[in-house]
Amino acid sequence: MQRTVYVADDVPTNIELVEAVFRNDPDIIIKKAGDGKELLESIEKNGTPDLIVLDLMMPVMDGFDVLRRLKNIREKNYFPIIVLSALTDKQSIINALxxxxDDYVTKPFFVEELKARVYNMLKLKxxxxxxxSSLDVMExxxxxxxxxxxxxxxxxxxxxxxxxxxxxDETGRHIERIADYVNLIAEEIGMNHEQSMMMRYASPMHDVGKxxxxxxVLLKPGKLTDDExxxxxxxxxxxxxILSGTTLPLLELAKEIALSHHERWDGTGYPLGLKGSDIPISGRIVTVTDVFDALTSDRIYKAAWPIEKALDYIKEQRERQFDPEIVDAFFNRVDNIIQIKKAKADVSSVKPIVQQIIDGDVSIEELVERWR
Amino acid sequence: MQRTVYVADDVPTNIELVEAVFRNDPDIIIKKAGDGKELLESIEKNGTPDLIVLDLMMPVMDGFDVLRRLKNIREKNYFPIIVLSALTDKQSIINALxxxxDDYVTKPFFVEELKARVYNMLKLKxxxxxxxSSLDVMExxxxxxxxxxxxxxxxxxxxxxxxxxxxxDETGRHIERIADYVNLIAEEIGMNHEQSMMMRYASPMHDVGKxxxxxxVLLKPGKLTDDExxxxxxxxxxxxxILSGTTLPLLELAKEIALSHHERWDGTGYPLGLKGSDIPISGRIVTVTDVFDALTSDRIYKAAWPIEKALDYIKEQRERQFDPEIVDAFFNRVDNIIQIKKAKADVSSVKPIVQQIIDGDVSIEELVERWR
Incomplete structure (x- = not known):
């Protein structure tokens, strides 16, 4: 691996001496600087080096100042600095350290000693x-x-x-719209981004029990009997x-919604007859959007209502079927909701595929071919 | 953070000198060793230190030998070593480095210099x-x-x-047994652990299309018409x-199985009429186990066959309905398979829960209460 080593010294022969030490190593690239300012400018331009051999006494900016200025950079992106100085007094050594x-070598120095110290420091680097880089890979x-x-x-x-x-006969579009509405209302009542996304993802499973x-019973075109x-x-x-027995938060929420999206604010809903804020907030949100979408869609047993009529119904059921706060949030975003309704309209009232086969709309052979 | 620093020197006053340097730092705990052997034994007994201040000339085992012996340990679990030696000759310095x-300080030394070098090295550590530790957390x-x-x-x-x-009316037990059988056969024909596990997890979804x-049609007690x-x-x-449109390998495999587990080795199966090795190996495995388990289980439209009769059928269908290699693998593990069949027997022929309600076996109220 190639390594860039800066040598900062105001005496050219000192730099040449260090260069001579690494002349035979093709992996060590020596860069030179005549003072601290030149060194910092070169680093800023060319990026951080792998090691610096630093003189202390230099014109313009000395080595102590270089050490001070590099402190922050080296904390984030470590590279060693070996001081190579003629200063042998106690205070200079201690100040630099x-x-x-990382190291303090006094001049004159043994060539081999400097070499060994440089290689040791590069190994640490x-x-x-x-x-x-292991951390980066893991991340x-x-x-x-x-x-x-x-x-x-x-x-x-x-x-x-x-x-x-x-x-x-419900195509994926009903499910898509519910997810969009629910996300809007969750945001409107102040849920954070993560909660709103969870609501978006969990709500499509509300009717999975069907x-x-x-x-x-499910596909009966006419009116249901009481037993049905x-x-x-x-x-x-x-x-x-179906959604029980899990520790996945998403499925926990989906289960809560499946269980509670037919409860009513006034306590006359099912399956448990919960009332008011005893009904999970998730269920209270889904019920409003589900009713709105069901009313404004064609079903086997009924034609779609006009949007205005459905909105009137929701207003009328404020504090009866629906949580008033959710109804208010719904109307705060009603423009977006109508937009979604129109943008993601059902293409046609689609029969279950197996019913299409039974009715002869599509042949088995054709289906096998299509799905092959 | 408390740091353990070993000082290894054969001259007690030298150790005392280093001790004096850190007397005022409650975080530095000094441990002593009179020679290299004592040092290594103490490390072996008490665990690796945070730093070693190492003399070179010592009786029994010298500092060079200590450096050699610690090399492997330090590569895995780095701690710095500062040599503190009276040897000032070039060769000793270079050898030690x-x-x-990590550092080489000659005696006599400035107290403050040693202090600064120790603290710098501890910062590196x-x-x-x-x-x-970040790596550990990430991992x-x-x-x-x-x-x-x-x-x-x-x-x-x-x-x-x-x-x-x-x-x-199929309870989870049929599914559990299939998963076990399939895992056994996958192993038997030489799939590795991961492949066998994938087969185990994917096979329970083979009938999800039902x-x-x-x-x-599905719940008809009598014989089906041709159209049915x-x-x-x-x-x-x-x-x-249902299993399509995924990039999850598990679902890819499950889809393959769902599609191919009714193909027959002789090409007379469905839905595509694939023949021999054109049928995915996953489907060829599941079909044998599925037939065996279906034959030996009660169904709405038939009673369970005795195991012996089912085994005869599978033998007879070798190279007709079934891949001969899979049949052989099945019989190589037949003892385990019969064991699974018995250990995970169906408790009773269970009706779908909604059918139970319709038939009045369980009341809706009871069900709501039970699942509440």
Whole structure:
């Protein structure tokens, strides 16, 4: 490895002497400076060296001043400094060492001694560099793993989402819109960035329990009987079951939402009939956005409401079905919400793929080919 | 921070002189040694010091020998050594430095100079320690994140597994057994530990596509019509769809298995009718274990076969339905497989929970209470 060694001395023959010591080492590149100012300027221009051999008595700026000025730089990016000086008095030696000189050699010096001290110091520097670069490698490794972790958590949502898609007619778009609305409202009520993102990622799983509802109930075009409605309500606790038994914060939150997004502020919701602030805030947010989006979307059993009518309903249900604070936050951001609704509109009311096969809309062979 | 500094010298007054230098610093603990052997023995007994002030001329073992013997230890766990010697000749200085001494001070010495050199060296050591401990922290951080990553990947399996549980009568036990069998066979055919573990984790997702099959087909107690059988076959490509669009190796493998675990060695399987080694090895492994476990388990539409009869069937299908190599591997481990089958037997033929509610086996209220 090539090493840049500065020699700072106002006497050219002194520099030549040091140069002579390393003439046979192709890895040592000697740079020269006639005084402290010249040295600092050259370092500023060419970057930090691997080592400095520093005279103390120099014109313009002396060695003590150089040591003072390099202190901060060397704390961050260490390189050794060997003082090579004709000053042999106690005070000079102590001053230089106290200012951070790593070594103090007096002139006249043994060529071989200087050589050995320089190589020892470069070895120390190498160790420092090795540790530092190991730290860098580890840090980027850690960052990569953290990104992978976030990505892997999202994979859970995506897989569960894709699994649900096969069960009812809600396409991914309803889920996308809910995530956007929820993120907006979370921000609006003062959640920090991380909390809002968690809400965004957890909310798409609120209806995952529908995977467990029988087709006869889930896909029924007409009005449900009382018993069928009881079964539909189960999707909250089935969702809670599917998302239970975890220590991942994202899934904890998703479970809370699945369980609580049909509770009502006035206590008449399900499955537990919780009331007011006993309902988790996450569920109170999702319920408003879920109702808004469901009302304004086509469903097997009903046509979409106009947006204005849905907004009236939400206002009317303030403090009944919905937490008043969340309703207020919803209306503070209602322009953005309507924008999302329009930008991410359903392409068409899509039937579950298996229903399409049963109905003959698509052949099995075509499907196999398409997904091959 | 307390620092242990060894002073090795055969002349007690020399040691006392160094002791006097640090008398006022409560953080410096001086330990003494009268020669090199005593020094090394004390280090071996009490652990490595933070710094050594080393005389060169000592009886029993001299300082040069100490430097030689400490070389390996210091490479792993650095601590500085300052030589403090009456030897002022060129060769001694160079020898000591070449043997790794970090500093060389000649006697008689300035008290303040020695002090400054010791403190400088301890600062270098501190930097080294800081970098090393940062590395340790990062490393344990990285390990933790890696474990989290593995754990989070498993979460995907668990969630999808729980979601499937609500759809048909297969309890988690079938899935557990398959994972065990597959792991055994993967090992038997020479996959390494990581590959076998991947197979173990990916195989439980082979039937996840059943989430997309309508209840009327999936839960039908009687024989399926041709059209219904076509729909059942779709679970392979639906599974592939649910597990698609990923860069996680585990999900890649799971997708491959979902798609290929009903292909047959003779080319008469589905969905693609692949033949022989065109079928991914992962699918060829899962199909043998899946058939064995399905045959020996009760199902809505059939009773369990005796193990012997199932084994005969697998033998008979060698080179027809199954890869002969996998069948051989299966029989090489058949004792373990039967053991797993018995150890992880189904408790009872469990109905999907929602079916239990519909049938009145459990009330909704009870379920809400149980899962609360």
């Amino acid at each position: 106290n200012l951070g000189a 190498e160790r420092d560099e090795f540790l530092n 980027s490794n850690l960052l990569e793993k953290l990104q992978m972790l976030e990505y892997t958590q999202l994979e859970i949502i995506i897989r569960l989402g894709k699994a649900s898609e096969f069960r009812d 995977i467990g509802i029988p087709d006869g 409605f009881k079964i539909i309500k189960l999707h909250t606790i089935i969702g809670g079951k | 070449n043997l790794g001494a 501190e930097r080294d320690e800081f970098l090393n 344990s951080n990285l390990l933790e994140k890696l474990q989290m990553l593995e754990y989070t990947q498993l979460e995907i399996i668990i969630r999808l597994g729980k979601a499937s549980e609500f759809r048909d 989430i997309g099959i309508p209840d009327g 059988f076509k729909i059942i076959k779709l679970h392979t490509i639906i599974g592939g769809k």
